[in-house]
Amino acid sequence: xxxxxxxxxxxxxxxxxxxxxxxxxxxxxxxxxxxxxxxxxxxxxxxxxxxxxxxxxxxxxxxxxxxxxxxxxxxxxxxxxxxxxxxxxxxxxxxxxxxxxxxxxxxxxxxxxxxxxxxxxxxxxxxxxxxxxxxxxxxxxxxxxxxxxxxxxxxxxxxxxxxxxxxxxxxxxxxxxxxxxxxxxxxxxxxxxxxxxxxxxxxxxxxxxxxxxxxxxxxxxxxxxxxxxxxxxxxxxxxxxxxxxxxxxxxxxxxxxxxxxxx
Numbered sequence: 001x002x003x004x005x006x007x008x009x010x011x012x013x014x015x016x017x018x019x020x021x022x023x024x025x026x027x028x029x030x031x032x033x034x035x036x037x038x039x040x041x042x043x044x045x046x047x048x049x050x051x052x053x054x055x056x057x058x059x060x061x062x063x064x065x066x067x068x069x070x071x072x073x074x075x076x077x078x079x080x081x082x083x084x085x086x087x088x089x090x091x092x093x094x095x096x097x098x099x100x101x102x103x104x105x106x107x108x109x110x111x112x113x114x115x116x117x118x119x120x121x122x123x124x125x126x127x128x129x130x131x132x133x134x135x136x137x138x139x140x141x142x143x144x145x146x147x148x149x150x151x152x153x154x155x156x157x158x159x160x161x162x163x164x165x166x167x168x169x170x171x172x173x174x175x176x177x178x179x180x181x182x183x184x185x186x187x188x189x190x191x192x193x194x195x196x197x198x199x200x201x202x203x204x205x206x207x208x209x210x211x212x213x214x215x216x217x218x219x220x221x222x223x224x225x226x227x228x229x230x231x232x233x234x235x236x237x238x239x240x241x242x243x244x245x246x247x248x249x250x251x252x253x254x255x256x257x258x259x260x261x262x263x
Contacts, residue, residue, distance in 0.1 A: 026191050030184055031185075033092045038085075040088040044084035048076045072161065075161060085180075109179070111179075112240050114240035118242075122246045123246050129230060130250075134223070141219040152259065170253050174252065178235075182232055182241060185198075186232065206228040
């Protein structure tokens with residue numbers, strides 16, 4: 001019997017909905033981000049090339065002029081690719097990785113501070129690998145008359161091309177590639193497959209993506225694989241991407257300096 005004013009009446013059962021927790025980046029998401037990076041680079045490069053050719057006039061559209069412009073087009077496309085591809089990877093990593101803020105989401109991917117000593121040692125390691133193994137490789141496998149690639153040809157030109165190449169090699173490439181390969185891809189694949197398989201796949205893909213840079217000088221591919229391995233070891237030891245970024249930039253810096261001293 002109910003009593004007037006009684007508030008202790010039976011309440012309907014409450015249903016609690018719990019939203020599924022976002023899974024962190026694994027191997028599948030890492031591969032998706034990699035392909036998104038490659039696709040965004042291709043699209044951005046194509047748009048940049050089309051814009052440059054339009055701005056330079058109709059002569060750039062005939063085959064002869066286009067062949068002559070290949071190095072310039074390659075440099076423009078590469079720069080546009082990094083400018084667009086880097087933010088694409090960053091945005092996808094933030095969307096896929098758990099964390100209330102950018103800082104919390106990207107910390108597991110290696111976006112954390114590093115000790116100054118680790119940065120200096122990494123810079124020295126990059127210079128040492130570039131100098132020692134660069135000379136060793138040339139001594140063992142002389143390049144002879146192997147033609148330089150389109151990117152090197154563009155970088156050898158005076159003026160804005162040279163400046164753009166320096167920015168591309170020392171700033172854009174190390175930031176974008178380290179975050180993609182040693183950050184997103186290594187972390188995601190390690191979570192799914194373990195450290196060794198992840199390291200091997202990441203290093204192979206890193207070397208494969210630089211095939212256009214070797215200009216037919218195939219021994220250089222071994223040096224790129226060595227650099228990729230060293231970058232990964234630095235990333236693992238320091239648990240931060242910044243030493244790997246600094247090492248990558250110092251290695252490229254020596255390559256750029258050697259190019260300009262020899263041309």
